Amino acid sequence: MHLGNYLGAVRQWVAAQNSEAFYCVVDLHALTLEIEPEALRTQTWDTMASLLAAGLDPSQCTLFIQSHVPYHAQMSWLLECVASYGELSRMTQFKEKSGRQEGYRVGLLTYPVLMAGDILLYSAQQVPVGDDQRQHLELTRDIAERFNNRYGEVFTIPVGVQPPASARVMDLQEPSRKMSKSLSSPLGTLYLLDEPADIEKKIKKAVTDTDGDVRYDWEHKPGLANLLEIFSSFSGQSPSEVALAYSRYGDLKKDLAELVISSLSPIRERYQELRTQPSELERIAQQGAVKANEVAGARYRAAATAMGL
Numbered sequence: 001m002h003l004g005n006y007l008g009a010v011r012q013w014v015a016a017q018n019s020e021a022f023y024c025v026v027d028l029h030a031l032t033l034e035i036e037p038e039a040l041r042t043q044t045w046d047t048m049a050s051l052l053a054a055g056l057d058p059s060q061c062t063l064f065i066q067s068h069v070p071y072h073a074q075m076s077w078l079l080e081c082v083a084s085y086g087e088l089s090r091m092t093q094f095k096e097k098s099g100r101q102e103g104y105r106v107g108l109l110t111y112p113v114l115m116a117g118d119i120l121l122y123s124a125q126q127v128p129v130g131d132d133q134r135q136h137l138e139l140t141r142d143i144a145e146r147f148n149n150r151y152g153e154v155f156t157i158p159v160g161v162q163p164p165a166s167a168r169v170m171d172l173q174e175p176s177r178k179m180s181k182s183l184s185s186p187l188g189t190l191y192l193l194d195e196p197a198d199i200e201k202k203i204k205k206a207v208t209d210t211d212g213d214v215r216y217d218w219e220h221k222p223g224l225a226n227l228l229e230i231f232s233s234f235s236g237q238s239p240s241e242v243a244l245a246y247s248r249y250g251d252l253k254k255d256l257a258e259l260v261i262s263s264l265s266p267i268r269e270r271y272q273e274l275r276t277q278p279s280e281l282e283r284i285a286q287q288g289a290v291k292a293n294e295v296a297g298a299r300y301r302a303a304a305t306a307m308g309l
Contacts, residue, residue: 001050003190003260004169004179007233012128012161014055021061022122022292023051028066028073028114032107048281050192053270064288066118071296075117076110078303082147083113083139092135116140121296123156134160151306154299169230172206175222193268196261203227203257214246224249231256234263 001010013023027044035043044065056063066072088094088109097108107114119127119140129137137160144155169179173188181189187202194202207223216239218225228239231252235242246252274281 001047001054001192002169002179002181003192003230006054006192007169007230008162009128009133010051010054011233013051016126016128016161017056017061019060022124022295023056023061023063024066024069024118024288024292025051025064026066026115026118029111032105032111045278045281046275048285049271049274050267052274052281052284053267054192058284058287062288062291063284064292065285068285068289069121069292069296071121071293071300072114072117075121075296075300075303076114078300078307079113079116079120079143079147080110081307082150083116083143087139087142088112091139112136112139113143116143119158120144120155121299122292123299124158125156126161127158129160129162134162147303147306151303154303154306170222170226172202172223172226175207175226190260192264193271194264196265199261199264200257203253203260206253208249212249214243214249214252216240216243227252227256231259234259 013021017023025044025047027040030040030043048063048065051063052058091112094109094112097104115136116139119137120143127137127140137158141157144157148155148157171177171179171185171188172190173185179189187205190199190202206227208227209221209223213221214224215221216225216228225239228242231237231242232239242252246255
């Protein structure tokens with residue numbers, strides 16, 4: 001999990017958690033890429049531990065692993081029979097990722113429908129999303145409205161919610177593209193579990209520009225604007241307010257590194273503690289799956305019945 005995941009989505013999940021909130025580790029989505037089975041299992045539990053360490057509380061919300069609730073895959077098929085090839089092939093992420101892969105998997109085309117099922121199974125009213133997922137949420141809304149018009153009112157139409165800043169955290173080395181686990185350079189991505197020295201190094205080496213004027217300007221200073229938005233997300237100040245406090249890039253980077261380290265250190269420490277307790281992670285996942293299966297099953301059966309199954 002990198003900083004963009006955390007600021008763009010996970011921190012919102014923590015703020016919004018309550019007895020009616022559902023969050024899942026999407027291991028089925030991971031199958032769109034080549035991944036070794038043991039690596040998938042390890043990363044699934046890594047993600048579960050990271051979400052708990054970031055502040056999700058299973059006594060307040062429902063946290064589960066996607067593949068533990070078979071209704072996700074079943075609902076995906078129903079919705080695939082409502083979605084169209086044309087709208088899926090127009091998805092920006094599909095066009096970008098398929099262009100980089102030779103012989104890409106069919107799941108790369110259809111996984112936005114699985115994502116729609118993830119949302120619609122729980123009658124979600126609000127979906128906290130990063131900027132790069134807004135198109136997929138719009139697809140979810142379109143599919144749900146089409147289904148309701150054709151088969152009757154089965155699905156709630158969800159809306160997306162985004163933070164005022166850092167909805168899309170950019171690569172520290174290439175600020176023209178978002179921070180990513182798969183594309184970014186080693187120095188371009190800040191991971192939630194990075195050691196303090198690594199965080200300091202990456203921020204110190206972050207790309208800015210040569211004129212030395214500290215101001216918030218995405219058009220002319222994207223690297224600096226990205227740092228100011230990250231600073232804003234942790235400090236509560238606006239990016240422009242942060243900029244006014246500095247006259248030198250070096251001072252800004254130094255203070256930003258300290259702020260990020262102090263903010264993320266408790267998460268890293270809690271994660272390390274949780275990863276030594278596999279039975280506790282399994283208990284939490286099982287507990288979440290029981291409730292998720294109950295809720296998702298009712299919505300799946302309503303959709304299946306409406307379609308004539």
